[in-house]
Amino acid sequence: MIRGRDIVKRFGPTTAVDGVTFDVMKGETYGLLGPNGAGKTTLMRLLSALSPLSSGGLVVAGLDVTRQGRAVRERLGVVTQQDGLDTDLTVRQNLETHGYFSGLSRRESRRRAAEVLAFFGLSDRAHDDIDHLSGGMKRRLAIARAFMMAPDVIILDEPTTGLDPQGRNLVWDKLAALKASGVTILMSTHYMEEAAALCDRIAIMHQGRILDEGTPDELIERHASVEVAQLRMVTDVKAEVQAALVAAGYAWREVGTMIHVAARDGQRPQVPPLEGVRVTYRPGNLEDVFLAVAGKGLGEE
């Protein structure tokens, strides 16, 4: 459904996307993970034919984004990182005008807007001003807008950033329903649970490149430890803890105020008992993958 080859995008001296090659199959949900400035939004704008490629090839739904931009945008639903709502109109009017821009008749737009509002639980806010919505509701409306045309492919740039857990679950439910109906989804996210819950495959992006790609399980197997010990220092003993870990030959990483210790030979890490340290164990997850892969990328600079 999406086929990208050696995609490069430069903004003056900065190279925001630096030779990305990837494929997304029909019906697949593909996730882009990466730190701020990795180039996720830029790549998604290229995909949506909102921005011209500097070089490389990109085909979406069988259409070349460079030569057939309008046709590509007819087939896509796009949720931009900024909500980009029309603050002069009501909730319902926002959806209706988008439908009309996209080619629906006014009557169809009205009918479809009612459907989409109901689907996203916004029916009772249909006549509200945009400024009266909470941040989470605005985000939901921005996502709802991308569904006005029942697209084959939907592109979501950080769909749930700024949502409370309830709002996030609601959006996940809706995306899961769409996924089940065969829609191809490409999304970026900073939430590992989100990527793990929704994505069939994940690409880890850093400095404009895809560093690794695979299913969540493959990535965890490749880059994360089966079990991780999380050390929380209650008193100021960080230096001693680190020295002890080095002495015991464990691989570890500082994550914020915590230290994560990886398993060795598939065995739970045996952290030396130290005063003032609390240890919890958990299975390896995508966050470890992300830190391992993107962290390595950072180190190579």
Added chain:
Amino acid sequence: MRTQGTWIVAGVRWRSVQALWLRHAVALKRIWKVATTWYLVEPAFALVAVGFGIGRLVDEVEGGVRYSVFVAPGIIMASAMIHAIFECSWGVFYRITGGFYETVLTAPVTVTELALGDLTWAATRAVLTTISVGSVAIAFGWVTSPWAVGILLAALLVGMEIGAIGLIFAALSPNTHTLSLVFTVVATPLYFFSGSFFPIAVLPDVLEPLAWALPLTPGVHIAQGFARGELRLTHLWSALYMIGLTAVILPIAIRLLKRRLVT
């Protein structure tokens, strides 16, 4: 659901232009009570103040025309100009910086179509204010010729041409400080020096051609012609000048908008 009702002429999809126009109309309808002050009350103040106030002091201008009769079409065109410039500079600027135009562009719409939609809306606003202030002028008996409907044509030309200038400001301004230059550099000089309040002939000789070159002057000239029912060849030249200017400015504005929106 696929695109339908889409006429594409010279690469411009008519539906996009229509949709933006409709969006503006819906937005205006939501705030029509406040909008009445911009379209009618404010320009009517100018009309009344200048027509009655200054009209009492000035006997007549240009071969026996009452001052209020002379000034009415100019004030109408000044209002048309303000509406067009405001829509296409401030309106467009906020729709760009708020991210709304980016989301419109995710639909099968191009920047050129957005520009044309805004321009047609600017012309619509110019016509709307012309109708409302014009009615006041007619009520006072300051516009009497049946030819006066032609003022709407002048408003249409002013809306397009001044709107295109406004688009350039929207495309180039990094922030509202630079955007506010549109008033200092465009709106204010045009308001006072386009032959609305006094005949251009009274200006010093050096300034006279300059005043004629200003983009609003031919609009005022045409409106005055229609208002008095005296049409001459100069009115035709004026119309062609405005159309020509629009044809030059608009492609530049579109190119600048593309540079801002499609990076």
